[in-house]
Amino acid sequence: MDELTYVTDAKVVSHRRVAAGCRRLVLAAPEIARAVRPGQFLHVRCDGTADPLLRRPLSVHDADRERGTVTILYRVVGRGTALLAQKKQGGRVNVLGPLGRGFDPPAEHRRVAVVGGGIGIAPLFFLARELSADPLKRVPRRAVTVFQGARTAAELDVADFTTLPVNLFTATDDGSRGHAGSVVELFLDTVCHEPVDWVSAAGPPGMLRALAGALETLGLSGEFSLEERMGCGIGACVCCSCRIGAPDRWEYRRVCADGPVFGAREVVWE
């Protein structure tokens, strides 16, 4: 944990449903809003009690440094997120963060593709916004192309990329909006005529693995945000290990402290 990590009882500014089973939570957490970078996450105590005991890792979907707020976009999948879903406006949520190593597209790459599947899109909105139009000019403006995939059109609406100065391509499994099929197919079809020179991605392991193959074929570099079940969230318990290196020479690294973002070519898939 570095010096820019805070633990705070953040006030719920707003909390609403954005699609079936998905919610957007805005928290007042000025120190975290100032310190956080795209791809970092918060470790969230979903209830005020010790049940469930462990915090849950949730990416920062967006941060407003002037208003001092951070936004989380999450899917309710189990006990922790179900408890979090009950938090009301004006209530408190204890969060620890910002944690982890976020996205870092090298400055020389001016055309960045942002590829997300399902709720994996959560950390990519913040990245796309900062890369395309950072009001603080901390990150130089770049040409950003977003590839968003989901099961249905309703699930695409969890994040509104139309508010950003980006090129947006969408794919749905059921064909209800955009390309009918996988977001990786759409990415492959599109970059032939709209070249990019870096890819930042997050999503289910199957999607990332297919995308890794596509990047290999195209000779493109990039970075992936990985998800593993977490305990401490700060690098102490080693329960969030993933394999990083080359297929014949890899080592275990901690997703919480060494990631969650790793080089696309470094991830050794199980």
Ligand SMILES: Cc1cc2nc3c(=O)[nH]c(=O)nc-3n(C[C@H](O)[C@H](O)[C@H](O)COP(=O)(O)OP(=O)(O)OC[C@H]3O[C@@H](n4cnc5c(N)ncnc54)[C@H](O)[C@@H]3O)c2cc1C
């Ligand atoms: C760095 C990081 C960032 C994340 N960001 C987001 C986000 O922005 N939005 C979001 O909706 N989810 C995100 N997740 C996943 C989220 O942490 C889990 O969905 C959550 O912890 C589930 O808690 P629960 O108590 O509701 O479910 P549990 O009862 O603990 O588990 C329910 C189901 O979810 C699976 N699951 C639990 N934890 C994880 C995990 N860490 N990774 C993958 N599957 C898991 C379990 O295997 C089980 O099938 C992130 C995970 C990591 C590691």
Ligand code: FES
């Ligand atoms: S969750 Fe404890 S080391 Fe990563």
